[in-house]
Amino acid sequence: xxxxxxxxxxIIKRKKIIKGGGHHGGAWKVAYADFVTAxxxxxxxxxxxxxxxxxxxxxxxxxxxxxxxxxxxxxxxxGSLGGESIFSEDTxxxxxxxxxxxxxxxxxxxAKDIMADEGTADLREIEKELLDRGGESRTMEQLLRHVVTRxxxxxxxxxxxxxxxxxxxxxxxxxxxxxxxxxxxxxxxVLGLTTNxxxxxxxxxxxxxxxxxxxxxxxxxARAQRMRLLMEAAGLPSTRMExxxxxxxxxxxxxxxxxxxxxxxxxxxxxQDR
Numbered sequence: 001x002x003x004x005x006x007x008x009x010x011i012i013k014r015k016k017i018i019k020g021g022g023h024h025g026g027a028w029k030v031a032y033a034d035f036v037t038a039x040x041x042x043x044x045x046x047x048x049x050x051x052x053x054x055x056x057x058x059x060x061x062x063x064x065x066x067x068x069x070x071x072x073x074x075x076x077x078x079g080s081l082g083g084e085s086i087f088s089e090d091t092x093x094x095x096x097x098x099x100x101x102x103x104x105x106x107x108x109x110x111a112k113d114i115m116a117d118e119g120t121a122d123l124r125e126i127e128k129e130l131l132d133r134g135g136e137s138r139t140m141e142q143l144l145r146h147v148v149t150r151x152x153x154x155x156x157x158x159x160x161x162x163x164x165x166x167x168x169x170x171x172x173x174x175x176x177x178x179x180x181x182x183x184x185x186x187x188x189x190v191l192g193l194t195t196n197x198x199x200x201x202x203x204x205x206x207x208x209x210x211x212x213x214x215x216x217x218x219x220x221x222a223r224a225q226r227m228r229l230l231m232e233a234a235g236l237p238s239t240r241m242e243x244x245x246x247x248x249x250x251x252x253x254x255x256x257x258x259x260x261x262x263x264x265x266x267x268x269x270x271x272q273d274r
Contacts, residue, residue, distance in 0.1 A: 055144055058131075059132075122194070123156040123269065124151060126190060127149050130158070130187075140186075143179065143183055146162075146168065147159065147183070155196065155269045157266055158266070158269070160183055160267065162261065163260075164260060167260075167263065168223075173219075174226045176226060176230060184230035188234040189234075191267075195272075196240070196270055197240055197241075197272075199242050199266075199270060200227050200228050200231075200267055201246075201265065201266040202224030202245070202246045202247065202265055203249070203251055203265070204216045205257065205263050206252065208258075216248035218246075222246070224245060225244055231267075
């Protein structure tokens with residue numbers, strides 16, 4: 001036993017072996033799935049941009065735009081009416097408190113704003129009714145390629161313009177093409193949902209200055225008048241037409257005044273609150 005006391009002590013080392021998670025576990029599958037989803041969304045977007053018209057793309061954009069519903073007459077101390085309705089003056093009169101002259105002025109002004117908002121909402125409804133026709137058929141979609149709309153202080157402006165190889169009138173005349181005849185019928189059908197007064201404006205591209213007699217004034221007026229006649233023939237009451245004007249080449253919509261895009265008509269659904 002004494003001889004073994006000088007023997008070297010035995011040291012046992014235990015190593016902790018950590019096994020790897022294979023191919024980084026399952027995280028790569030999640031990343032790959034996200035990548036595939038993103039690529040699918042990207043190619044879907046590319047397909048939509050190629051397969052839809054400008055009006056349809058605008059409709060998709062409006063559909064996904066955030067909107068906030070606003071109650072025109074609401075309680076509380078915030079908002080355009082300061083917690084009062086447009087009938088606040090009637091309430092004060094019944095309770096014997098009355099209203100100050102300043103309050104009456106503010107109330108009438110708010111009511112006017114509300115009427116203006118309602119007028120704009122009506123115009124937007126007519127605009128939507130017109131543009132939604134593009135989804136009915138391929139023919140209607142081709143017609144609406146000539147149409148651009150916007151709501152202004154004057155009313156709903158429906159702009160009809162020439163396309164390359166698809167003009168609204170034959171050459172330099174006021175003779176309408178089948179496209180214009182179809183557009184006139186479509187406008188009467190949609191605008192017949194209202195009783196607002198209307199106006200028609202005619203515009204032309206600029207002609208070379210070397211022409212001895214430029215036709216822009218007479219021709220722009222003649223085309224506007226022809227559109228009026230076409231709409232009346234399609235069923236529009238003549239009493240609804242407020243004015244017909246020709247602006248020649250004085251208001252181009254492109255930097256190049258001679259561009260075909262400047263050959264256009266504006267059919268305006270006028271506001272009733274003006």
